Amino acid sequence: MRYKMDFSLIGQKIREVRMHLGLSQKEVCDGICSQAQISKIEKGEVYPSAPTLYLITKRLGLDLNYFFEKGITQRQDYVEEVKKQLAAARRNTNYQDVREIVKSEINNPIFTSSKENFQLLLWNKGVYEYTLEKKPEKALKTLHEALSLSHSNDNVWTENELAIIMSIGVIYMDENQIDEAIETLKKAKRYVNNRLNLEDKTIIPRLHFNLSKALYKAELFEESIACCKEAIEWLIKQDYMYLLGEIYYNMGYNYELMRLAEKAIYYYERSILIFELQNRLEHIDYIKNKIAALKEN
Template identity: 30%
Template sequence: MIDNREDIGSKIYDLRRYFHMTQKELCDGICTQAYISKIENGSLAIAADILFKIAERLGVDVNYFYDTTFPERMDYSLEVEIQAREMVIQDNYIGLKALIEKEEKTPLYENRRFKQFILWHKALCKRYVDKDLEASLDLLNEALFLFNTNQKVKSEREIEILINKANILVDFKQYKQAIDLYEDLLFSVKKLPIIRNHNIEIMIRYNLARCNLMISNYEKTIDHAKKGLTSCRNNRSLYGMGHLYFIIGRAYEEIEQTVQALEFFRKAKQVFELTEENHYYQKALFNLNELQNLHKQV
């Protein structure tokens, strides 16, 4: 048995909460929930083999439970994650590539959870900077294989990585496989006990709408996009709203419902203007003007 029970129990508790895992998820297949509860409150010393398995599930090296610098390392990894996510939002994949190349050389890269994050974002760089879809897909699979939070329920991070994998399947024109994966992920999101990134469902709905538009399934395109807009409103978020309005406009345009198409292109333009997404604003404006001109000629 390993003592120093209060420090270890506290670190297990902090990590579990940080990764939004329940006690049941953490101990599944390792020990009982009552056992992990006693470990976390410091009333029981943990067995060495159990600690190793717990560390593995939490994605940390077992030595972190004895390392007083761990909180600082966790703060550092959080800062890197924040920087990387912000670069993705800004489509700054050149900057992201430089950040990833730097972090691959740090000691923290030996931490499996941090390494998974780096591999995931390296895959994005391979896709958007190097235009190497095969390498990107290989890196995503490596990231997924590296760490599996729970066998029964996909973690929030795994869902995010799998969204990127489905996006690459779309790039390969494997639309059915992509749609099947998106729909499976939508089901997995609904099973999450706690959701940190409330935009996940919006991402999946948008990609389902986009994929269905590509295969001319306009009814499903509109249905998924409108459900995505409902999520935007429920979250009080503009995230993805302009793109969802735009894709509904495109679907209505394809089925020649011009009045509805114009309505949604206008809404898309307004949101893109508000969010200062100039490239997409210009795109919505172009579609709007073109459709208006055609409508006048009829």
């Protein structure tokens, strides 16, 4: 699926100003692009590259923002739609779609002209480089590049930056670089705690889920359990169930690893209850088998 924005309003603006100044298309495009190209831009058939649009604005004696006065809302709506498509693809682990969306937008001026928008693409690029291409070093390089686009103050972290840090931590964990994973995810947790509010509520359960997982891999069971309890308390307070079943499962798995079968069974059963309420039946048989095995022993 490809995503295109209607740049006809910008093309119309160019034509209006050009006509008002009494300039021909040839006079406007001289040394910038072909006359055929500017004709297509004015008709809304193609959108100009960021450098081309910049040079056209200078030729017409205007500021670049002039052309976006009418188009800015549509531009932001378009970015939000792409963001939603990427989030849905990640949530469904459809990383082929993530790659397709990123590749279709990577040269789009809406994204290349904004650090925040381009950062969004680079973050998702790093995600598919790891999940699809199995290239952890390349993915980490891309994610660190994405982070460097905006970050300048260690006391202030955007939600995009927090999501990128978490992705870095997850890669470390999956590559069995557990110390690096714990350090990275704990850093993200400190930054989350410093924020007064979060637009994306999934950040907190995702962070606690992954940190608790890294901690039990390091055999830091009590710390992992504390991390899970903190997440459960927050989720219940927020009346929010995202990853609640997985976090209850992590609790049970910690107790299983500690050879505390009764407690492990208790939290496994709670995770089953949540998955049943969410109609996520694919997890239930696996957990029931674990419970049966614990009861036999």
